[in-house]
Amino acid sequence: MSPRPSLRVLLVEDEIVIGLYLKAELESAGYRVSRWVASGEAGIQAAAELKPDLILMDIRLSGGIDGIEAARRIHTAAATPIVFISGYQDPSIKEAAAAVGPLAYLCKPFRIGDLLPYLDGLASTSGKV
Amino acid sequence: MLGLFIQQAPAALAMFDLKMRYLSVSQRWLEDYGLLGREILGNSHYEIFPEIGEAWKAVHRRALQGEVVRAEEEGFTRADGSVQWLRWEVRPWLGSDGRIGGIVIFSEDISRYKTAEARERHLSSVLRAIRSINQLISRARDRSSLLNEACAILTESRGYLSAWVGLWQAGARVALAASAGLGDQAVALAARLELGSCPQCCRELAEGPALILHRDTRAECGSCILADRIPGNGSLAGALRQGGRDYGLLVVSLPSILAADPEEQALFQEVLGDLSIALHALEGESVSVRAEEDLRLSERRFSTIFHSSLAPIGISRLRDGTFLDVNEAFVELFGHPREVILGQSAAALNLWEGLDRRAMIEELGGRGGRGNYEMTGLRKDGRTLSLLASMAQIEVDGEECLLGILTDITERKLAEAELHQALEEKESLLRELYHRTRNNMLAIMGMMSLRASTHPDASIPRFVEDISERILSMALVHEKLYQFRNLSRIDLGDFLAELARQELGRASVGGRVGLELSLEEVPVLIDTAMPMAIVVGELLTNALRHAFPGGRQGKISLALSHSDSGQIRLSLSDDGIGLAGKDGDRAGSAYGLSMIYAIVEQQLQGSIVRLQGLGTKYIITFRDDLYKERV
Numbered sequence A: 001m002s003p004r005p006s007l008r009v010l011l012v013e014d015e016i017v018i019g020l021y022l023k024a025e026l027e028s029a030g031y032r033v034s035r036w037v038a039s040g041e042a043g044i045q046a047a048a049e050l051k052p053d054l055i056l057m058d059i060r061l062s063g064g065i066d067g068i069e070a071a072r073r074i075h076t077a078a079a080t081p082i083v084f085i086s087g088y089q090d091p092s093i094k095e096a097a098a099a100v101g102p103l104a105y106l107c108k109p110f111r112i113g114d115l116l117p118y119l120d121g122l123a124s125t126s127g128k129v
Numbered sequence B: 001m002l003g004l005f006i007q008q009a010p011a012a013l014a015m016f017d018l019k020m021r022y023l024s025v026s027q028r029w030l031e032d033y034g035l036l037g038r039e040i041l042g043n044s045h046y047e048i049f050p051e052i053g054e055a056w057k058a059v060h061r062r063a064l065q066g067e068v069v070r071a072e073e074e075g076f077t078r079a080d081g082s083v084q085w086l087r088w089e090v091r092p093w094l095g096s097d098g099r100i101g102g103i104v105i106f107s108e109d110i111s112r113y114k115t116a117e118a119r120e121r122h123l124s125s126v127l128r129a130i131r132s133i134n135q136l137i138s139r140a141r142d143r144s145s146l147l148n149e150a151c152a153i154l155t156e157s158r159g160y161l162s163a164w165v166g167l168w169q170a171g172a173r174v175a176l177a178a179s180a181g182l183g184d185q186a187v188a189l190a191a192r193l194e195l196g197s198c199p200q201c202c203r204e205l206a207e208g209p210a211l212i213l214h215r216d217t218r219a220e221c222g223s224c225i226l227a228d229r230i231p232g233n234g235s236l237a238g239a240l241r242q243g244g245r246d247y248g249l250l251v252v253s254l255p256s257i258l259a260a261d262p263e264e265q266a267l268f269q270e271v272l273g274d275l276s277i278a279l280h281a282l283e284g285e286s287v288s289v290r291a292e293e294d295l296r297l298s299e300r301r302f303s304t305i306f307h308s309s310l311a312p313i314g315i316s317r318l319r320d321g322t323f324l325d326v327n328e329a330f331v332e333l334f335g336h337p338r339e340v341i342l343g344q345s346a347a348a349l350n351l352w353e354g355l356d357r358r359a360m361i362e363e364l365g366g367r368g369g370r371g372n373y374e375m376t377g378l379r380k381d382g383r384t385l386s387l388l389a390s391m392a393q394i395e396v397d398g399e400e401c402l403l404g405i406l407t408d409i410t411e412r413k414l415a416e417a418e419l420h421q422a423l424e425e426k427e428s429l430l431r432e433l434y435h436r437t438r439n440n441m442l443a444i445m446g447m448m449s450l451r452a453s454t455h456p457d458a459s460i461p462r463f464v465e466d467i468s469e470r471i472l473s474m475a476l477v478h479e480k481l482y483q484f485r486n487l488s489r490i491d492l493g494d495f496l497a498e499l500a501r502q503e504l505g506r507a508s509v510g511g512r513v514g515l516e517l518s519l520e521e522v523p524v525l526i527d528t529a530m531p532m533a534i535v536v537g538e539l540l541t542n543a544l545r546h547a548f549p550g551g552r553q554g555k556i557s558l559a560l561s562h563s564d565s566g567q568i569r570l571s572l573s574d575d576g577i578g579l580a581g582k583d584g585d586r587a588g589s590a591y592g593l594s595m596i597y598a599i600v601e602q603q604l605q606g607s608i609v610r611l612q613g614l615g616t617k618y619i620i621t622f623r624d625d626l627y628k629e630r631v
Helices: A016-028 A040-050 A067-077 A091-098 A112-126 B002-008 B027-032 B054-064 B111-139 B143-156 B185-194 B200-206 B262-308 B328-334 B357-364 B410-453 B460-483 B492-506 B526-546 B591-603
Strands: A009-012 A033-037 A054-057 A082-086 A104-107 B012-017 B022-025 B069-077 B083-094 B100-109 B162-169 B173-180 B211-214 B233-242 B245-255 B313-317 B323-326 B370-378 B384-396 B399-408 B489-491 B513-519 B523-525 B554-562 B567-574 B607-613 B615-623
Touching (some): A009 A016, A009 A040, A016 A112, A016 B410, A033 A040, A040 A067, A054 A067, A067 A091, A091 A104, A104 A112, B027 B100, B111 B262, B143 B262, B200 B233, B211 B262, B233 B262, B245 B262, B313 B328, B328 B370, B328 B399, B357 B370, B384 B410, B460 B489, B489 B492, B492 B526, B523 B526, B526 B567, B526 B591, B591 B607
Parallel strands (some): A009 A033, A054 A082, B513 B554
Antiparallel strands (some): B012 B100, B069 B083, B083 B100, B384 B399, B489 B523, B607 B615
8 A cells, every 4th residue: 555644643542552553554554643642631732733634533541631522622723633433332422522523433343444434535635645 | 376486486496295296396497407398297206317316315205204405516417427516405395284295306507607616626726737837847957857747737736637748759659758647557658659659649739730629538539548548538639849849749638628618728738838848948958968068078088188197288378378287297397396387488487498489379370270399398407308299279268278298209319319320320330341342342453453464374364354353243232232222132133234234345345246134123132142243244254255256246135034932033145156166065164154053053052054056045043042131
C-alpha cells in the first residue's frame, strides 16, 4: 500500500496493545498516525497543536476527562472530524457522543476494514490522497 | 160509647173479653198490626196472631186477674224476622157488675222512635270512632298498628259489627292487613285472600267507585265467606286512596238500615279519608325515616371506619385548611396531639413541605373531585415523611371540605431509592464489564495481529484473521445481549442476519454473491447462541472463501425455523462449486469443519448434515434446552 503521509491522524487511546494494533493496521493501509496520546487532556492539546484531519478517539481514557468531553472541547476550537472508537455500546453513551457531532461511532471490537472508509473518504475530499 | 171511643182513639187499643176475643178495636190497632180490612171482632187474638208467645199470654192472664201490666218499650219479633218496638199497657176492664169483663190492650208502635234513637246512638258512636281514629292517626308510627287499632276502634265503639282492611298487593291481589269483630273468620278470610280469592267488594272497588253499599250481604255478596255472617246485615266497603295511590279497602258490617243511611255513608267516607291520609303520610314518613336511618347508619359506618382506620385520615375546611377532624392514625403520623391539630390549618402546623394547596384544590375541580398526590410531610420531631394522599372534595354539614386519606410511603420511597441506586450500580457495572470485554476482544485481536505480522509462517495471518472473525462473531452475540437488555437470551434469527451481512460485507466478493435470508424469530440462551456464532461464522467464511472462485456469481441462503416441540432447524446453503475434491468428507475436512461438527454434535447434542449438489448445503438441527436460564 502506498503511503498517504499528508492525512494527519491523531489517535487518542490509552491501551497500549490496541493503540499499537490500530497504528500498525492503519500504516499497513497507507495511513500514518501523526500522534498518539492516552488522555483526554493530551488529546485536546495535541489537537490544538497538530490540527489533525481526523481524530480517532477512545471514550474511556486515563486522565480527568473522557473522550466525549475531550471531543466537545476540541470542537469548540475546530470542527475536526472525530471517529469514536469505544467498547461502550450503551445507548446513553452513544447519544452523548452523537451530541458532539462525530463522523462515526465504532464499537470495539471492529475490523480495520470498518474504519478505513472514513479515512479514505476524508483523504479523497481533502485532496490529500 | 166506649166502643166509639176505642175506635177513634189515636192509639192502638183493643178490647177483649175473658176469652181474649176482640170486642172492639181502634183504627190505629188495625193499621199498626196490619189488620185493616179483616173481620176480627169476635175472633180470638191468639188466632189472629198465632205467633204470640207464652210471655204475652202470661201478661194477658195477669191482667184478666186484675193486674195492670205495662212496658215502656219492648221488642216484638215479627214472623218475617223484623222487630217491632212497642210501648204497651194491659189492664182489666170491669163490667157493670164490677167484675172483670176482659182486658184492654193499649199499645203504641214506637219502632220509629227506637230506630231514630238507635241511629242517633250509632252515628254518635261512629263520630266517637272517627275522633278516636284521628287521635290514633296522630300517634300511629306504623301501618300495621294504625290499621289494627282503627278496626278495633270501629268495632269496640259499637259503631260497626266488624271491620277489616285489605291492602292491594302485586298481581291485583288483596292481603288482610287488619281486622276486628270477625272472630275465627279473620283467619279464613286471610287464607282466602292469600290464595288469590278476591271478594266481590274488592272487585267492585277496583273498578273505580269510592264506596260500595250492600244492603243484604247474604243476598248480594255471593261466595264471600263473610256474606252470611249476620242475617239481615249490610256492609259498606270503601277504597283507601290518597295522592294517586290506591292502598286498599275498608269493609265494615252494620245493620242494613244503617248501611243505607246517607249520613252513615258520609261518616264512613270520612273514616276512609282519614285512614287514607294516614296511610299516605306513613308511607312518606317511612321513606323519610328510612332515609334518616340510612344516613345514621352511613354516618356510624363512616365514623367507625374513620376512627379505626390504620390509614391516617383528616378532614379540613376547604376555604382555610382548618382541620375539623383527624383520626388516631393521623395523630400518630404527625406527632401532634389531636387537640392541637383540630382548629388549626396544616400550614399553621407546618405539616406539608412545598404543597401548593390552591393548585391542588383547582385540580380537584369542585365537589366530588378526587386525586392522588405525592406529598412531603413534616412530623413534629422534624422528620420528613413521604406521603401518598388520596384527596377528595366533600361537603360536611354544608361546609366544603377536603378529605385526605394518607399512606405513609417513606419506607417504600427509601427502598425504591435504594433499589434504583442498586439498579444503577448494576447497570454501571454491566456497562463497564461489557466495555472491558469488548476492549479485551480488540486487544486480543491486536496482539494476535501484531505477533502474526512478524511471524515467518505465511499461513499465520490467515489463521489470525479467521480467529479474529470468530471473536467478532462472539462480540456480536454480546452486542445483541446488551441491545435487548436481556442477559440470558438473544434472538438467533436477528443475530444470524446481522452476522451474515457483516461476513458478506467483509468478504471480497463484491456484488457477486447475494444473500437470501429466511429467519424466524428464535430466542435462544447465550449458551446456545455463542457456539452457533462460531458454527455459522465458520460456515459463512468457508462459503465466501471457497464456493465462488474466479469471479463466480451466486447466492448464499440462510434459513432458521423452530418447531413447537423445541427443535431448531438451521440450513445454510450456497450455489457455488461445493466442497467436492477439497473437503469432500469429514475425515479430510479442514480443522474448522471438524470443530463445527464437534460443536453441533457434542456441545449442542444436535445433528449436522451436509448435502452436496449444485453447491453445498448444511442442515443443522439442535435444541435450546441443554442449559437452564441463568438470569
